[in-house]
């Protein structure tokens with residue numbers, strides 16, 4: 599294959615990236631690589647609650663619309679990210695809950711309205727939604743958040759039902775990090791999915807974020823874990839893949855990074871139910887990693903000047919393992 603689009607077609611999967619909307623608008627070279635290489639896109643921030651409703655009742659859709667419109671023009675499918683999360687909530691909501699001016703009954707209707715409004719706006723234009731993001735802790739307990747605290751665990755089933763009502767065609771996902779190996783978090787997430795299914799809740803997929811680093815061993819369990827979820831009848835997807843490293847960059851580290859990317863694609867291809875691999879940004883020019891992990895970076899497939907790195911070439915060389 600000549601590029602990731604051809605690779606995607608060859609393997610019959612979608613290859614996606616998170617998109618930085620400011621770069622999409624302002625950087626023609628970024629836009630060119632994005633639209634040349636990818637068949638699927640996720641808004642890195644533009645569809646999160648603080649982005650779309652910064653003030654109560656004041657909706658700002660311009661950035662999310664720009665992503666959806668660019669995707670349409672370039673034959674890219676879209677993953678909606680994310681409807682229910684504990685981060686990047688608007689201040690009016692978190693302060694309202696903290697000072698008691700929003701009680702739990704009102705909070706529940708605010709959540710229902712948020713999900714309904716956003717999903718309905720993009721009905722038919724979003725293939726899959728990350729309905730709930732990061733709802734399980736590493737130790738296997740349910741994550742503490744304003745949702746769990748004030749609405750109880752039933753908010754998860756409600757969220758899926760509301761999203762399904764707003765767009766019955768959209769595939770509805772639970773999405774999380776550190777799901778790439780067997781752990782208490784996996785057992786709880788599997789149990790949660792089974793419980794939702796048993797109650798007839800519309801849940802269709804699990805997203806493995808896949809934020810990896812070469813200073814840790816590659817998660818050799820990953821294909822096994824994907825298979826466990828696929829066994830429940832779910833779609834599986836790699837939704838936020840990146841592979842960070844301690845700086846400075848060396849040829850050796852880039853070579854190791856390349857093996858992590860190609861193993862992730864190979865793991866996805868080895869599981870019939872895995873039809874999407876999305877990277878969390880494609881260029882080191884726009885990556886969340888340096889801002890979050892001191893002294894780390896270079897996590898993407900292209901460098902700052904948009905030259906492909908060894909990881910990019912390694913992906914193109916991946917053969918179907920089945």
Ligand code: G3I
Pocket residue numbers: 642643685686731775807838886
């Ligand atoms: O929008 C403001 C801008 O007005 C301000 O000038 C600037 C100064 O700091 O901050 C901007 O907000 C930043 C926002 O990204 C948009 O760029 C926030 O500070 C920053 O915290 C935020 O980070 C995002 C992070 O989620 C927040 O939780 C990252 O870009 C984004 O890549 C990251 O994505 C998450 C996924 O949604 C879920 N999985 C983990 C993944 C990585 O953390």
